[in-house]
Amino acid sequence: MNEKGWRPKIVAFVCNWCTYAGADLAGTVRLSYSPEVLLIRVPCSGRVTPFMVLKAFERGADAVLISGCHPGDCHYGSGNYLARRRFHLFKQLMEFVGINPNRLWLSWVSASEGGKFANLIDKMVNEIKSLGKFNYSMEETKGEGTPKHS
Amino acid sequence: MKELQNIVKALFKEDKIKSVLGYVTEDYFYNVKPVKISKIEDSEKLTFNPFCVYNLVTYLKKEKDFPLAILVKPCDIRALRVLLLENQLVRSNLFIIGLNCKGIIDKRKITTLFHLEISQIESAEILDRNVKFKFNSGKEILEDIEKCISEKCLVCKDRELEGDCDIVVGEKPAYLPSSEDFLEVKELEALSLEERAEYWNKAFRDCLRCYACIKVCPLCYCENCFVDKTTPQWVAKNYEIGTLRDFHIIRAFHLAGRCIDCGECQRVCPVNIPLRRLNQKLRKILKEEYNYTPGKENEIFLGSFSPGDPDRFL
Numbered sequence: 001m002n003e004k005g006w007r008p009k010i011v012a013f014v015c016n017w018c019t020y021a022g023a024d025l026a027g028t029v030r031l032s033y034s035p036e037v038l039l040i041r042v043p044c045s046g047r048v049t050p051f052m053v054l055k056a057f058e059r060g061a062d063a064v065l066i067s068g069c070h071p072g073d074c075h076y077g078s079g080n081y082l083a084r085r086r087f088h089l090f091k092q093l094m095e096f097v098g099i100n101p102n103r104l105w106l107s108w109v110s111a112s113e114g115g116k117f118a119n120l121i122d123k124m125v126n127e128i129k130s131l132g133k134f135n136y137s138m139e140e141t142k143g144e145g146t147p148k149h150s
Numbered sequence: 151m152k153e154l155q156n157i158v159k160a161l162f163k164e165d166k167i168k169s170v171l172g173y174v175t176e177d178y179f180y181n182v183k184p185v186k187i188s189k190i191e192d193s194e195k196l197t198f199n200p201f202c203v204y205n206l207v208t209y210l211k212k213e214k215d216f217p218l219a220i221l222v223k224p225c226d227i228r229a230l231r232v233l234l235l236e237n238q239l240v241r242s243n244l245f246i247i248g249l250n251c252k253g254i255i256d257k258r259k260i261t262t263l264f265h266l267e268i269s270q271i272e273s274a275e276i277l278d279r280n281v282k283f284k285f286n287s288g289k290e291i292l293e294d295i296e297k298c299i300s301e302k303c304l305v306c307k308d309r310e311l312e313g314d315c316d317i318v319v320g321e322k323p324a325y326l327p328s329s330e331d332f333l334e335v336k337e338l339e340a341l342s343l344e345e346r347a348e349y350w351n352k353a354f355r356d357c358l359r360c361y362a363c364i365k366v367c368p369l370c371y372c373e374n375c376f377v378d379k380t381t382p383q384w385v386a387k388n389y390e391i392g393t394l395r396d397f398h399i400i401r402a403f404h405l406a407g408r409c410i411d412c413g414e415c416q417r418v419c420p421v422n423i424p425l426r427r428l429n430q431k432l433r434k435i436l437k438e439e440y441n442y443t444p445g446k447e448n449e450i451f452l453g454s455f456s457p458g459d460p461d462r463f464l
Contacts, residue, residue, distance in 0.1 A: 050403050051376070051384045054396045058386070071457065081455035088460055089406050089435055089452075096338065096431045097399060098347025136392040 008128040010037045010063045010121075011056040013048045015080075018069035018110045025114030033118035034125040037065070044068065046079025050090045053104060062134040063103045065124060067117075070108040080108070102127060103134060154221075154319050155196050157247060161219055162190040167245055170219040171209055173202045179271050180257060184209065186218075196221075198320070200255045200274050200281070203300070205229060205412045207368040216243035223251040224309040225302065228410035228445030229368040231314060235450060236408075238371060248315030252276040252323040253295065253303035260298055278325040295327065302413035302426070304329040308446070332434045334427050354394040356421035363401065363415035363425055369408050376400060402428035407436060407451025410444050 014020045020041050026033060042048055045068025053064045066087060068080040087106050095101040105124055109117045161167045169188040174195045175181060184204045187193055198221065206220055207229040222230060227248060233239050253276055260283075261268055270286040281298045283291045296304065304327045311318050338346060361377060364370045376384050377397065385400065386393045402409075402425070409429040416426040436442045439460050442451055 050400060054399065055382075055384060058392060058396065071461075078455060081457070081459065082452065084461055085455055085459055086452055088439075089432060090403060092435055093399060093403060093406075093428070093432060095343070096346065096428070097350045097395060098343055098345075100343060137390050 006133060008036050008062040008125060008133075009060060010065060010124060010128060011061040012037050012039050012065040012067060012121075013042050013045070013052065014039050014065075014109075015045045015068035015075075016041055016043050017075040018073065018108075019045075019067040019117065021111035022109040022113050022117045025111065026118045027114075029114055031114060031118040033121040036125050037121050044074065044076050044079035045083040046074070046076070046081075048083060048087075050086070053090070057099075057103070057134060057136055060136075062131075063105065063124065063128045065105045065107065065120075067107045067109050067120075070110055073110065100131060102131060151197055154198060154247070154249075155193050157317060157319065158187075158193040158196060158219060159190060161245060162193065167217050167219045168215050170196070170221075171206045171213075172196045172221045173198060173204070173206075175199070175201075178269055179273060180255075180260075180268060188215075198249050200253065200276055200299075201257070202249075203254050203257075203414075203417065205366075205368050205414050207233065208366055208414070210239060211368070211371045216240075217245065218243070219245040219247055221247050221249055222311075222315070223249050223254070224311055225251075225306060225410060225412045226368070227311055227314055228308075229412060231445045232369055232408050232410060233371075235448070246315045246317075248311035248318040250311065250318060250320035250322050251303075251309060253299035253306075253327070255281065255298050256300040259300075260293075263293065263297065276323075296329075299327075300413060300417075302411055303327070305331040306411075307331075308443075332430055334424070335430045335434050338427065338431075350395065350398075351391055353423045354398055355391055357389075357394045357398070357423060358421060359389070359394070359397065360420060362418040362420065366414045366418045367405070368412065368414070369405060369410070370401075376404075398423070398425070398428065401425075402432060405429055406432045407442065408444050409433060 014023060023039060045066055048066050056064050066083065068083060069075065071080055074080045091101050091104050094104060107120055109120065158170050169186050170193065171186050173182050174185050175197055176183065180201045182199065182201045184206055205226045206222065207226050210220065230246065234241055255274060267285065272284045272286055275282045276295065279295050280292045281295055283293065307326055309323060338349065341349065364375060385397050409432065411429065411433060413426050416424060419425055436451065
């Protein structure tokens with residue numbers, strides 16, 4: 001499936017208070033990390049909905065990262081706890097309908113963890129490279145006629 | 151039935167309700183219709199039999215004519231509890247009449263059993279492990295319960311009505327089916343990722359996007375559904391497999407922690423997409439990892455948290 005010269009496209013929803021600042025720090029201390037990631041700043045990881053994740057996939061993302069403050073550190077108190085419940089369910093639902101769950105990542109990166117952020121992105125890019133391009137529209141299956149479901 | 155009709159008549163007489171949501175049969179015994187009755191003399195027609203599959207709570211979504219009485223089966227009361235928990239209804243506006251239920255007959259199943267003879271069924275009664283059908287001709291047939299009642303009823307173990315109903319009608323079922331829950335989900339989980347993708351793509355590809363599953367769901371009450379939104383447009387207006395898959399993922403996910411397994415979405419689907427399995431998968435995760443049963447708790451699942459929630463995805 002991999003075309004020559006293909007590079008993964010990763011969309012990262014990062015929380016304004018922790019991970020975005022962490023990514024900023026990674027830049028300030030001149031750490032280099034893979035440029036395949038596109039950061040989208042959101043007020044809180046609890047703001048991210050499954051809609052956004054699916055929309056990113058629809059528009060050609062190969063993987064999505066949601067990153068926020070560590071549990072207990074949320075600027076708004078409980079946003080990251082809610083995100084954790086939501087995406088714990090959602091990831092399993094994705095897997096259930098046949099989407100590789102490794103295409104959705106969640107992590108906690110605080111404002112002081114620039115190094116952790118850079119490592120995370122590198123690790124993610126490597127893994128997605130081995131997974132290959134995300135085939136959103138899934139090749140048609142071979143079955144013909146009206147399928148019967150019991 | 152007399153008991154039920156008398157209760158409703160008394161309510162009308164005492165002016166406690168303006169109308170009642172219930173079931174009537176007209177032409178054929180198996181042909182039950184949901185109705186809203188506003189006249190005392192019409193309450194004679196109210197009935198309850200094992201063909202009353204409809205979840206009447208669905209009709210409360212757009213109801214403005216309160217106070218009203220509603221007939222609920224044990225699965226319907228769970229939907230009602232979720233709506234009350236989410237502040238969609240005011241409890242004092244409702245008079246809840248609970249109906250003890252021994253299971254609901256699946257019309258598709260018995261059509262394959264009796265074919266055209268189904269129109270001659272005069273009565274059907276569920277007796278412990280069998281269903282007794284009486285026909286016009288005087289013939290009586292006993293059938294195994296598993297061959298007749300809906301899948302959802304085969305795993306329904308929680309049939310408690312007390313506590314939430316104003317009044318309960320009928321006798322409690324003596325025998326509860328013992329089928330294991332989530333069997334279909336486990337079957338799918340055992341497949342590989344590619345096999346599952348193929349299974350679901352095959353099912354989703356048939357989707358007509360008629361949205362019957364949304365319309366019939368008692369818990370889908372958003373005034374502006376995500377499928378109709380255009381700014382931003384979350385789900386594109388086409389029939390690509392990716393779009394259809396997204397639609398079904400989101401539809402199921404909007405019921406995460408809320409779906410009470412009334413099975414109506416799957417029943418109304420004109421192309422037989424096994425929608426209940428998606429909801430069952432979410433119910434299974436909830437039960438196994440959070441010990442949460444929708445319709446029984448006092449907290450909204452996705453609106454609450456515990457610091458010890460599972461986090462093995464990190």
